[in-house]
Amino acid sequence: MTRAPLHNFSGRTAIVLHRSEEIGQRIKARCDRLGVRALVCTGDLSASLAETADMLILDIDTADDGMLPWPNGAAPVPVIGLVGSESPGRLAWALRQELDAFLPLSALGNLFSALVVGHEVFARKSETRARAAELARRSSGRLDVIRAVLALMEEGRDEALALKKLRAMAMVEQISLEDAARRLLAKRRAIRGGAS
Amino acid sequence: MSLRLGLIFSTTGSYAALGQSALAGALGAIETLQKAGAPEITPVIADPGGDIAEYERLTRSLLDDGVRHILGAITSSSRKEMIPLLEQRGGLLWYPCPYEGFESNDHVVYLGAAPNHHVVPVTDWIAAQGMRRAFLVGSNYVWGWETLRLARDCLQTHGVKIVGERYVPLGSTRHDHVLDEVCSRDVECVVDSLIGPSNTTFLQGLAARDPARVGRPGHVVSFNQTEADLDDLGAAANGLLSAGSLFEEDAGAQLKTAARRHAPNGRVSSFLSTAYAAVEIIAEALVRAGTEDPKAMFKSACSAPVATAMGPVSIDPVLRHAELRPCLSLAEDGHFRVVERMDRPIPADPYLTSRVANPIHRKPVLRIIQ
Numbered sequence: 001m002t003r004a005p006l007h008n009f010s011g012r013t014a015i016v017l018h019r020s021e022e023i024g025q026r027i028k029a030r031c032d033r034l035g036v037r038a039l040v041c042t043g044d045l046s047a048s049l050a051e052t053a054d055m056l057i058l059d060i061d062t063a064d065d066g067m068l069p070w071p072n073g074a075a076p077v078p079v080i081g082l083v084g085s086e087s088p089g090r091l092a093w094a095l096r097q098e099l100d101a102f103l104p105l106s107a108l109g110n111l112f113s114a115l116v117v118g119h120e121v122f123a124r125k126s127e128t129r130a131r132a133a134e135l136a137r138r139s140s141g142r143l144d145v146i147r148a149v150l151a152l153m154e155e156g157r158d159e160a161l162a163l164k165k166l167r168a169m170a171m172v173e174q175i176s177l178e179d180a181a182r183r184l185l186a187k188r189r190a191i192r193g194g195a196s
Numbered sequence: 197m198s199l200r201l202g203l204i205f206s207t208t209g210s211y212a213a214l215g216q217s218a219l220a221g222a223l224g225a226i227e228t229l230q231k232a233g234a235p236e237i238t239p240v241i242a243d244p245g246g247d248i249a250e251y252e253r254l255t256r257s258l259l260d261d262g263v264r265h266i267l268g269a270i271t272s273s274s275r276k277e278m279i280p281l282l283e284q285r286g287g288l289l290w291y292p293c294p295y296e297g298f299e300s301n302d303h304v305v306y307l308g309a310a311p312n313h314h315v316v317p318v319t320d321w322i323a324a325q326g327m328r329r330a331f332l333v334g335s336n337y338v339w340g341w342e343t344l345r346l347a348r349d350c351l352q353t354h355g356v357k358i359v360g361e362r363y364v365p366l367g368s369t370r371h372d373h374v375l376d377e378v379c380s381r382d383v384e385c386v387v388d389s390l391i392g393p394s395n396t397t398f399l400q401g402l403a404a405r406d407p408a409r410v411g412r413p414g415h416v417v418s419f420n421q422t423e424a425d426l427d428d429l430g431a432a433a434n435g436l437l438s439a440g441s442l443f444e445e446d447a448g449a450q451l452k453t454a455a456r457r458h459a460p461n462g463r464v465s466s467f468l469s470t471a472y473a474a475v476e477i478i479a480e481a482l483v484r485a486g487t488e489d490p491k492a493m494f495k496s497a498c499s500a501p502v503a504t505a506m507g508p509v510s511i512d513p514v515l516r517h518a519e520l521r522p523c524l525s526l527a528e529d530g531h532f533r534v535v536e537r538m539d540r541p542i543p544a545d546p547y548l549t550s551r552v553a554n555p556i557h558r559k560p561v562l563r564i565i566q
Binding site: 112 | 298300301302514515547548549550551
């Protein structure tokens with residue numbers, strides 16, 4: 001199912017991290033138009049303040065890893081980078097942090113677009129990460145699939161029929177093949193344990 | 197104290213009727229204010245003829261000539277064409293038309309209806325009539341896309357089924373395939389975001405195909421149909437419901453005089469009345485600010501409501517949009533009859549932040565039926 005990008009940010013809180021109070025206030029005025037509550041922060045971001053945020057808007061000219069209370073690229077909320085000087089080093093930092101969207105300081109009027117893009121990129125990134133984690137978890141179960149096929153072959157099936165049986169079990173339970181294998185092996189161990 | 201006001205309206209071309217109506221309002225207000233001894237406003241009239249490239253050329257030429265304030269642009273594409281130049285040269289556009297929202301530019305004042313003034317009340321009305329099957333048809337550009345996207349969203353929230361959605365190229369007058377669909381699918385309400393000749397030919401085609409539906413109030417709804425080009429539709433408009441910030445029925449003597457003296461069709465429309473009110477707001481802002489500097493004038497326009505021929509108008513200094521009292525009207529034999537009036541001015545909500553955000557997706561409740 002395709003998901004429409006989020007475009008209503010009303011009631012959400014944005015932390016605006018910028019050394020300049022004036023620019024912070026300009027961004028706050030823009031946030032007001034979108035129903036977003038902006039908290040302007042001119043110093044480092046504390047972990048407790050970060051927890052209240054639904055998104056972060058920061059100045060990539062002055063930001064550094066130490067300002068953010070999470071490891072590189074692991075922000076728990078969408079992060080929008082304000083582009084000022086365009087120096088390659090600062091852009092490289094922003095890319096290392098895997099910022100979700102960029103907004104030139106000269107184009108603050110386009111904050112809405114940056115929020116839509118940022119939230120969508122963040123959502124896709126989260127989905128990709130979840131998928132990668134699931135694939136890693138499943139590939140770690142390959143040995144169990146082989147063990148389960150061998151166990152089913154002990155009942156007189158060939159390997160193709162054994163795999164088919166395992167697939168059918170996965171389908172009925174609506175779980176992955178690897179999880180079905182783990183479940184089958186656990187059940188057999190339990191039976192064997194109970195019998196001894 | 198005086199001010200040169202650019203009036204960039206397409207009074208020729210495919211949507212000439214709307215441009216003529218708006219220009220008539222502006223000229224009527226300038227005339228009235230002059231008689232009343234208000235600061236002199238000198239109109240600088242330019243006609244882009246509905247050609248998008250001409251908007252850019254004429255805007256540039258006016259701004260280069262020292263004009264700081266422009267009243268004009270009908271379509272969103274023309275407004276978006278003018279904005280970069282206004283930004284570069286520090287001009288201010290007073291925009292008097294209904295539009296699809298999602299904009300709040302520092303060089304524009306939005307005086308026409310925003311989506312919460314047109315799409316939201318119209319779709320609420322459809323649902324309140326108990327209609328359950330709607331068809332969406334629009335011109336293939338930003339107005340059609342955005343109004344129908346929102347209409348779909350609002351109607352589905354109300355449980356109205358969208359049985360079809362079609363877009364036709366700008367200017368296209370061949371609608372057989374769309375009419376086939378509408379007439380074969382038991383459509384109670386056609387949501388119409390077509391513009392110009394496409395709109396006229398579609399409504400006439402629909403009335404010819406299915407004459408019975410024309411008698412049903414609200415069998416077609418529009419978010420921007422006005423008296424400016426209602427006569428073009430003839431009897432095909434009967435039963436059409438439209439939203440607007442003012443319909444002719446509510447017009448006072450000033451607007452009627454402006455229409456009589458300046459509008460080729462002699463009629464008051466929301467384009468005419470909003471352009472009229474825009475000039476009154478500009479004149480008042482000039483007096484309050486004491487300078488024609490766009491920033492200062494915008495600030496003074498927002499400082500207190502301005503009395504206009506449409507009633508007092510307040511402008512939100514943050515969102516830069518006017519508060520309006522939208523009405524819903526039904527077309528009957530060449531006139532609009534107001535069927536619903538808002539009891540108070542409604543602040544514009546161009547980003548629709550007051551609508552319930554982000555529907556929560558719940559798993560369907562499954563149960564076994566024996």
